[in-house]
Amino acid sequence: MKKLIILLLIIICGVHELTAQKIDITSVDEFFNIASKMKEGKHITENQWMVFDSTGGYREYSTRRDQIRINIIKTSLDLTFNDNNINILKDSILNINEEIIKNNSDLRLSKMTLINFIDIKDNFDSIKAFRDNYDFNNLINNVTKKLGSFLGKPVDSRIRFLPVYFLFQENDSQTRENGIYIDFNSFYRKTEEQRINLLAHEFFHNYRRWFENSEFNRKNYLYYYIDVIQNEGIADLIDKSEGYRKYFTSNGFDHEMVENWNSLYVQAPKDLERLQNLMIKFSKKKVTEIVAEKEIHDIVKYNGHPIGFYMACKIVNAGYKEEMLKTLYNPYEFFRLYNKAAKKQNDFQLNDTFMSYLNNIIKKYYK
Ligand SMILES: [Zn+2]
Numbered sequence: 001m002k003k004l005i006i007l008l009l010i011i012i013c014g015v016h017e018l019t020a021q022k023i024d025i026t027s028v029d030e031f032f033n034i035a036s037k038m039k040e041g042k043h044i045t046e047n048q049w050m051v052f053d054s055t056g057g058y059r060e061y062s063t064r065r066d067q068i069r070i071n072i073i074k075t076s077l078d079l080t081f082n083d084n085n086i087n088i089l090k091d092s093i094l095n096i097n098e099e100i101i102k103n104n105s106d107l108r109l110s111k112m113t114l115i116n117f118i119d120i121k122d123n124f125d126s127i128k129a130f131r132d133n134y135d136f137n138n139l140i141n142n143v144t145k146k147l148g149s150f151l152g153k154p155v156d157s158r159i160r161f162l163p164v165y166f167l168f169q170e171n172d173s174q175t176r177e178n179g180i181y182i183d184f185n186s187f188y189r190k191t192e193e194q195r196i197n198l199l200a201h202e203f204f205h206n207y208r209r210w211f212e213n214s215e216f217n218r219k220n221y222l223y224y225y226i227d228v229i230q231n232e233g234i235a236d237l238i239d240k241s242e243g244y245r246k247y248f249t250s251n252g253f254d255h256e257m258v259e260n261w262n263s264l265y266v267q268a269p270k271d272l273e274r275l276q277n278l279m280i281k282f283s284k285k286k287v288t289e290i291v292a293e294k295e296i297h298d299i300v301k302y303n304g305h306p307i308g309f310y311m312a313c314k315i316v317n318a319g320y321k322e323e324m325l326k327t328l329y330n331p332y333e334f335f336r337l338y339n340k341a342a343k344k345q346n347d348f349q350l351n352d353t354f355m356s357y358l359n360n361i362i363k364k365y366y367k
Pocket of ligand 1: 202205232
């Protein structure tokens with residue numbers, strides 16, 4: 001009997017333990033519970049919110065000292081599904097313009113989350129049916145296969161992938177220390193191929209972590225960005241190989257956002273030059289670490305995606321993909337291959353001062 005209860009609990013909780021790959025859907029289920037009650041005009045008790053907070057995906061935000069993200073999610077739920085709400089706040093969030101959003105990540109999240117939740121409300125029953133019928137086991141098999149075919153070899157079976165947490169948040173997914181967090185609405189909206197690619201992108205980060213020297217990445221923001229440019233650049237080849245404009249359009253991003261990403265991609269050579277100049281200034285101690293860290297945030301946008309993807313595309317177009325994958329954990333090699341490719345294709349090349357500085361700082365971490 002006890003065993004049966006435990007089994008039932010596992011099923012009810014929506015946690016799938018598959019061949020050591022954990023997929024957690026508890027946040028999606030609890031979101032549906034609360035949203036359904038709100039739609040019926042019912043009050044959400046303190047206790048129900050506590051259950052919500054304790055589900056796999058939302059626990060990541062509810063246990064943070066700063067409660068901004070979990071509050072954005074709860075407020076958006078309330079504004080979307082509770083009919084008694086005054087629309088002024090809702091409208092003012094929806095009307096926040098892109099210029100403000102660029103420099104304020106909390107407002108960006110508030111707007112993106114609310115837009116996403118309104119979309120969920122419009123497709124509530126279909127998303128619920130999708131959750132009930134989707135084959136999560138099959139997804140993981142396909143993702144591992146996809147990653148293997150990208151890498152050109154089967155993924156080492158000793159590599160353990162992080163748990164995957166599905167939840168409703170903004171239209172985005174993230175890989176963190178403890179798991180991969182995926183917005184379930186954007187997941188639902190994708191084609192099966194896009195779903196596999198998305199997760200293969202995240203699994204790539206997970207795979208690369210086995211080879212990375214995290215001491216390097218954590219030394220300061222300059223090192224972090226040098227590393228993440230390679231990490232995101234190569235990963236984008238998995239799911240965004242058709243280019244940013246097509247990818248973001250077909251994944252439901254609004255026009256302004258699509259253009260934003262695209263223009264950052266186009267201006268990558270200029271940003272690379274700025275990055276180079278800043279690093280050289282830093283190496284000659286003409287700028288302090290604190291000032292340089294501040295400046296680099298302004299150069300490397302969207303966590304290094306556009307610059308990295310630009311470099312990775314150059315490398316692949318020049319025919320060095322295999323070489324790039326052999327050293328997928330070593331940022332110096334990535335910059336070196338980019339330069340080789342850029343020379344071949346008459347594009348902006350990083351200068352020798354920068355390259356030898358980069359070589360010097362990285363060789364201490366990678367033999
Ligand atoms: Zn990524």
